[in-house]
Amino acid sequence: MLKLDGKSLASLRETKLKDELANLLKTKKRSPCLTIFQVGDNPASTVYVSKKVQACQRIGILPQLIKMPRSIEENDLIDKIVSFNRNPDVDGIIVQLPLPKNFDTFKILNHVSPEKDVDCLTSLNLGRLFAGRPFFFPCTPSACLLLVDLAYWVASTNKYIPDPPRKDLSGKTVVVVGRSTLVGKPVSLMLIDRNATVIVCHSRSACINSYLELADIVIFATGCPHFFSSKILKENCIVIDVGISKKEDGRLVGDLKIESSQLLAYTPVPGGVGPLTVQCLLENVFAAFKRNVEKTSSY
Numbered sequence: 001m002l003k004l005d006g007k008s009l010a011s012l013r014e015t016k017l018k019d020e021l022a023n024l025l026k027t028k029k030r031s032p033c034l035t036i037f038q039v040g041d042n043p044a045s046t047v048y049v050s051k052k053v054q055a056c057q058r059i060g061i062l063p064q065l066i067k068m069p070r071s072i073e074e075n076d077l078i079d080k081i082v083s084f085n086r087n088p089d090v091d092g093i094i095v096q097l098p099l100p101k102n103f104d105t106f107k108i109l110n111h112v113s114p115e116k117d118v119d120c121l122t123s124l125n126l127g128r129l130f131a132g133r134p135f136f137f138p139c140t141p142s143a144c145l146l147l148v149d150l151a152y153w154v155a156s157t158n159k160y161i162p163d164p165p166r167k168d169l170s171g172k173t174v175v176v177v178g179r180s181t182l183v184g185k186p187v188s189l190m191l192i193d194r195n196a197t198v199i200v201c202h203s204r205s206a207c208i209n210s211y212l213e214l215a216d217i218v219i220f221a222t223g224c225p226h227f228f229s230s231k232i233l234k235e236n237c238i239v240i241d242v243g244i245s246k247k248e249d250g251r252l253v254g255d256l257k258i259e260s261s262q263l264l265a266y267t268p269v270p271g272g273v274g275p276l277t278v279q280c281l282l283e284n285v286f287a288a289f290k291r292n293v294e295k296t297s298s299y
């Protein structure tokens, strides 16, 4: 049973991206820039933001962290986002979620320019994904698909490479548990586009185990710690566990409890989907930068 090391795959892809960027920068006058808006001081958000900032710095993307107090007015936050939309030296903009409860997240995210929306959370970019004409791919769903590709590749070669071949999922049954806009829905769409047959379950689904028993691949994205058991899954099933929750003893765990050894592959928590999600963000910033500098020949 393979433990899919998301950190290693992220590191291989990071090295490749760093080289590509260094090559591109030989003829450009500025580096890519990612602006991150953080409102309030949610400790988990601070950890995630600092991981993103450090990853940017490692490869040569300029991170610009805009921290704002929880007391900021919604319209002031929007005005700030709009001013960064207009700045030609900013390639990507993200708003760290969750925002404090009094903010209208949907409204705020939709003020990010779709061309800089490297998290792929604006309605326009989600609509483009739905229509099969994506401008960016959302980061966590992209990480999930990369890990599926890695599972098939490593199972047959026992090697890690930065770009495992894209697996056609014709004939495969995939169960996605979770239907959020951030993970469950977009990953389901992307799996359909890979020819998989997709079953989406959520908190109102009855008998989820009866669907899980059919799955060749499962994507868990509920945030319910150790809620599901590996015992009911098929032989050679691939499990991608997006969930991250803190147990009472402080340990971080996923949605799945590994209690058997019949799986083909699974992602650990931590060290599976998380590091690759950050890497996919860097790749989107790089793509935005390339589009931006190609458009503006003076750069």
Ligand SMILES: NC(=O)c1ccc[n+]([C@@H]2O[C@H](COP(=O)([O-])OP(=O)(O)OC[C@H]3O[C@@H](n4cnc5c(N)ncnc54)[C@H](OP(=O)(O)O)[C@@H]3O)[C@@H](O)[C@H]2O)c1
Pocket: 140, 177, 178, 179, 180, 181, 182, 183, 184, 201, 202, 203, 204, 208, 221, 222, 223, 224, 227, 242, 243, 244, 245, 273, 274, 275, 277
């Ligand atoms: N590793 C990463 O990079 C990364 C990135 C994003 C998220 N995450 C983690 O992934 C998890 C999910 O994130 P999210 O943003 O998608 O969360 P979310 O918005 O809270 O959505 C959770 C989804 O799971 C469903 N659900 C909850 N309990 C369930 C149960 N017992 N059985 C079946 N479905 C259930 C919910 O159903 P309803 O719709 O019916 O409520 C909902 O659709 C969290 O632990 C989060 O921290 C990790």
